[in-house]
Amino acid sequence: MRTEVAIVGAGPAGLLLSHLLHLRGVGSVVLERHDRTHVENRIRAGVMEHDVAALLDAVGVGARMRREGLVHEGINIRFRERTRRIDFRDLVGRTVMVYGQQEVVRDLIAARLEAGGTILFGAEATAIEGIDGERPRVRFRENGEEHLLTCDFVVGCDGFHGVSRAAVPADRITLFERVYPFAWLGILAEAPPASEELVYAHHERGFALLSMRSPRLSRLYIQCRPDETLEAWPDERVWEELEIRLGGAELGLRRGPVVQKGITAMRSFVAEPMRFGRLFLAGDAAHIVPPTGAKGMNLAVADVRLLDRALGAWYGEGDPRLLEAYSEIRLRHIWRVQHFSWWMTAMLHRFEDASPFDRRRQLAELDHVTSSRAAGRMLAENYTGLPFLEEGEPAWEDPS
Numbered sequence: 240m241r242t243e244v245a246i247v248g249a250g251p252a253g254l255l256l257s258h259l260l261h262l263r264g265v266g267s268v269v270l271e272r273h274d275r276t277h278v279e280n281r282i283r284a285g286v287m288e289h290d291v292a293a294l295l296d297a298v299g300v301g302a303r304m305r306r307e308g309l310v311h312e313g314i315n316i317r318f319r320e321r322t323r324r325i326d327f328r329d330l331v332g333r334t335v336m337v338y339g340q341q342e343v344v345r346d347l348i349a350a351r352l353e354a355g356g357t358i359l360f361g362a363e364a365t366a367i368e369g370i371d372g373e374r375p376r377v378r379f380r381e382n383g384e385e386h387l388l389t390c391d392f393v394v395g396c397d398g399f400h401g402v403s404r405a406a407v408p409a410d411r412i413t414l415f416e417r418v419y420p421f422a423w424l425g426i427l428a429e430a431p432p433a434s435e436e437l438v439y440a441h442h443e444r445g446f447a448l449l450s451m452r453s454p455r456l457s458r459l460y461i462q463c464r465p466d467e468t469l470e471a472w473p474d475e476r477v478w479e480e481l482e483i484r485l486g487g488a489e490l491g492l493r494r495g496p497v498v499q500k501g502i503t504a505m506r507s508f509v510a511e512p513m514r515f516g517r518l519f520l521a522g523d524a525a526h527i528v529p530p531t532g533a534k535g536m537n538l539a540v541a542d543v544r545l546l547d548r549a550l551g552a553w554y555g556e557g558d559p560r561l562l563e564a565y566s567e568i569r570l571r572h573i574w575r576v577q578h579f580s581w582w583m584t585a586m587l588h589r590f591e592d593a594s595p596f597d598r599r600r601q602l603a604e605l606d607h608v609t610s611s612r613a614a615g616r617m618l619a620e621n622y623t624g625l626p627f628l629e630e631g632e633p634a635w636e637d638p639s
């Protein structure tokens with residue numbers, strides 16, 4: 240089997256890249272180890288930056304998002320038993336879109352299949368070979384049989400646990416990692432969200448977050464220990480803790496059947512570089528952010544947006560320069576977002592080893608962010624996302 244671009248992984252990164260390449264007439268094959276139902280039902284984050292939502296629209300996969308997604312003009316931050324709002328529209332003139340990642344994945348799969356694209360579900364990549372030559376190859380297993388996919392480029396969009404990053408010799412890659420001493424327990428509940436906009440809560444018992452997927456579906460999280468299991472958290476206990484941390488009485492928190500529950504570890508991670516000969520990494524394969532800044536999917540989209548342009552320049556004009564610059568351009572933005580995600584995490588969570596000084600400092604920072612326009616703007620600018628520029632990624636100048 241042969242294609243131009245072999246894409247490993249049918250998450251948002253791999254699917255969007257395949258779609259973008261198709262729009263410019265470049266062929267690709269997506270290999271995905273799970274089946275379609277699994278990929279379409281995996282519950283992940285749900286906040287899209289202003290320009291990410293605009294990009295999905297511009298490339299023809301935003302129609303359902305515009306109908307069913309929720310445009311949010313700000314977020315709430317709760318601490319010291321009070322809720323303060325950060326008004327994005329007022330501070331930076333931008334908004335975010337709340338629309339589940341699995342909905343984006345469904346829309347992209349539908350678009351690819353409708354256009355006759357090839358996504359091989361149940362096809363697990365097992366090895367990537369020849370990345371330093373002109374004909375790299377991906378070995379994969381499908382229905383118990385071994386196959387070979389030959390291509391011009393391989394793009395590893397196979398997430399944190401994928402095979403692509405592992406294919407790189409250890410002496411050519413540097414990994415940066417920080418693991419946090421807590422996790423998030425998340426539930427999806429059939430209950431109308433108690434607030435129209437997200438509520439990020441700092442509480443002495445730990446962080447909590449109220450988010451949503453629709454006017455009838457709440458998505459809620461609480462900080463827990465990383466070694467805890469779901470057995471320790473029956474629904475009743477989760478609701479009680481949410482009530483306390485979110486100020487449930489004041490908020491009018493509504494309970495409902497819990498339809499999904501899971502625990503997610505928290506880490507910051509970056510692999511450098513993101514290009515090795517003809518192998519490129521994109522999305523979670525190259526970097527992980529803690530979910531507090533809601534950036535995971537947004538970074539994946541920014542990666543493949545640039546990669547699409549770079550591959551377009553290579554196939555169109557034979558110009559390799561953007562491919563050569565991919566890693567450097569992306570890493571500059573990725574580290575900016577790493578800082579933001581770490582900062583939001585550090586400001587909002589309870590750290591067991593924090594001293595009384597640290598706790599007072601955390602509250603002082605929350606006061607500052609919710610009362611100073613300059614500080615609020617910094618949060619709003621990062622949360623809604625730095626604008627994409629035509630020529631590169633992304634804008635560093637003040638956009639206003």
Ligand code: APR
Pocket residue numbers: 247248249250251252253270271272273278283284340362363364365396397398399400401402521522523524534535536537539
């Ligand atoms: N062969 C084929 N597919 C694989 C392999 C393999 N060896 N290993 C992993 N995959 C698939 C996974 O099954 C998954 O569907 O790669 C896909 C990776 O998708 P995601 O984990 O969604 O990663 P990405 O597309 O980079 O999207 C990043 O996803 O994890 C969230 O919060 C994160 O929002 C961020 C987004």
Ligand code: PHB
Pocket residue numbers: 283284285286437450451458530531532533
């Ligand atoms: C979510 O809705 O799943 C969500 C929202 C905001 C975050 C993280 C997750 O920061």
